[in-house]
Amino acid sequence: MRILIVDDDREIVDSIAIFLLGEGYEVIKAYNGIEALESLSENEVHLMILDVMMPKLDGIKTLMKLRESRNIPVILLSAKSEDADKILGLTAGADDYVTKPFNPSELVARVKSHLRRYTTLGSIGKQNGVITISGLSVNTENRTVKVDGEDIRLTPIEYKILELLARNRGKVFSPDEIYKNVWNENTIVGDNTIAVHIRHIREKIEINPKEPRYLKVVWGIGYKIV
Amino acid sequence: MRILIVDDDREIVDSIAIFLLGEGYEVIKAYNGIEALESLSENEVHLMILDVMMPKLDGIKTLMKLRESRNIPVILLSAKSEDADKILGLTAGADDYVTKPFNPSELVARVKSHLRRYTTLGSIGKQNGVITISGLSVNTENRTVKVDGEDIRLTPIEYKILELLARNRGKVFSPDEIYKNVWNENTIVGDNTIAVHIRHIREKIEINPKEPRYLKVVWGIGYKIV
DNA sequence: GCAGAAAAATGAGAATACTCATCGTTGACG
DNA sequence: CGTCAACGATGAGTATTCTCATTTTTCTGC
Numbered sequence: 001m002r003i004l005i006v007d008d009d010r011e012i013v014d015s016i017a018i019f020l021l022g023e024g025y026e027v028i029k030a031y032n033g034i035e036a037l038e039s040l041s042e043n044e045v046h047l048m049i050l051d052v053m054m055p056k057l058d059g060i061k062t063l064m065k066l067r068e069s070r071n072i073p074v075i076l077l078s079a080k081s082e083d084a085d086k087i088l089g090l091t092a093g094a095d096d097y098v099t100k101p102f103n104p105s106e107l108v109a110r111v112k113s114h115l116r117r118y119t120t121l122g123s124i125g126k127q128n129g130v131i132t133i134s135g136l137s138v139n140t141e142n143r144t145v146k147v148d149g150e151d152i153r154l155t156p157i158e159y160k161i162l163e164l165l166a167r168n169r170g171k172v173f174s175p176d177e178i179y180k181n182v183w184n185e186n187t188i189v190g191d192n193t194i195a196v197h198i199r200h201i202r203e204k205i206e207i208n209p210k211e212p213r214y215l216k217v218v219w220g221i222g223y224k225i226v
Numbered sequence: 227m228r229i230l231i232v233d234d235d236r237e238i239v240d241s242i243a244i245f246l247l248g249e250g251y252e253v254i255k256a257y258n259g260i261e262a263l264e265s266l267s268e269n270e271v272h273l274m275i276l277d278v279m280m281p282k283l284d285g286i287k288t289l290m291k292l293r294e295s296r297n298i299p300v301i302l303l304s305a306k307s308e309d310a311d312k313i314l315g316l317t318a319g320a321d322d323y324v325t326k327p328f329n330p331s332e333l334v335a336r337v338k339s340h341l342r343r344y345t346t347l348g349s350i351g352k353q354n355g356v357i358t359i360s361g362l363s364v365n366t367e368n369r370t371v372k373v374d375g376e377d378i379r380l381t382p383i384e385y386k387i388l389e390l391l392a393r394n395r396g397k398v399f400s401p402d403e404i405y406k407n408v409w410n411e412n413t414i415v416g417d418n419t420i421a422v423h424i425r426h427i428r429e430k431i432e433i434n435p436k437e438p439r440y441l442k443v444v445w446g447i448g449y450k451i452v
Numbered sequence: 453g454c455a456g457a458a459a460a461a462t463g464a465g466a467a468t469a470c471t472c473a474t475c476g477t478t479g480a481c482g
Numbered sequence: 483c484g485t486c487a488a489c490g491a492t493g494a495g496t497a498t499t500c501t502c503a504t505t506t507t508t509c510t511g512c
Contacts, residue, residue, distance in 0.1 A: 192490080192491085196491090196492085198490095199491065209491095217489095
């Protein structure tokens, strides 16, 4: 993980760098907004610590410029603890706001917290293990599915839909919700695409697809697994 | 957006609720950790504001329990401004830490900031418009691509790869990076899948795919658009 | 320059996903 | 109890995506 530290006070930059290096992060330094933007376009940066008061290009303007194209976590640093400034910073697209003087350990904790969220992106609250629902078992470690002990071969999308439903046993998902969860998109897809996938899954996991044991439809709402 | 507020002091819960309702959020209330966890399993909650000091189940324990299964943003609330507490909270999986008494507007700003990041997930820094690179133009509004004025028909994946490269003109992406960006996954895919897609894109946007004008290869690293 | 290894491109075929037209089912209402 | 409209299921064709085997290109060291 690479962190860009931006402050016109070199001492501050160096001392933050020491703490972050100690935690195993890579560090890049910049001493004003212009330099920061240059660094950002040249390097792959995962998080930025940005001072608000700086010559040439101040922190807020730098942040706004950055947000036109990128969305990495940004922690603002400022001497003022005025609430108005905090709000301005957060509204401008900052992820956090820390006032000087600050406790280095707290700053490090905040850096970790933001990186954790940033890099955990798609994988929201995923815990691996085996989900068992009577004769159906979904192993989320190795992406395998069994019905009554028999291995079932599912395509990637089929597996994802089944995992989503299995993880939330009993909860009903509308086709639209399934789409958002599995495809990670909002774009509308042909409206019975989901129905077709459901059919394929049923053909594979149900003995008699006409009388589904697991993958049930809830009229007017969507599908669920019981 | 639905926000769960948890604090054993009903006055505080109510006053926070008023501010959030004023901003157009839906609000759910809970008065201890147990209630909070119940609410979370029954409702679709997008963010939680959680007091640390509570009877029955304290904030930190509640947070840890939540993190076993879900990853929504959590803002901790506490009377103590001790750095040690902050660090403990952030390490336990909190996204932010606010000390009482707090400025309601700041709290609202932080809520907005976290929700912005949480819901902007995959769409990192997306601003729509037309990206033009000499004869090539990518319209990110309606997902269309033109070469020398001619409309080009791309498949969804082809388009995404092209948009990624066009948005970062000149930047070189390794096949692995392209994969992570376009598919939103870490799972490894057959190692020349990307190469095949690149070929298809070239067949469509280049006059002579052997001598690409736009989509160039950088030996040993990856691809870029110039 | 030349040989050899590594990286990238290619062609073709298989697997997967999507679309469309049509049919069957469900539940509301008279 | 029968009709109707909305919803879901189905079959089959088409488009897209992936895989594999093979060839071509590029770079390195000699």
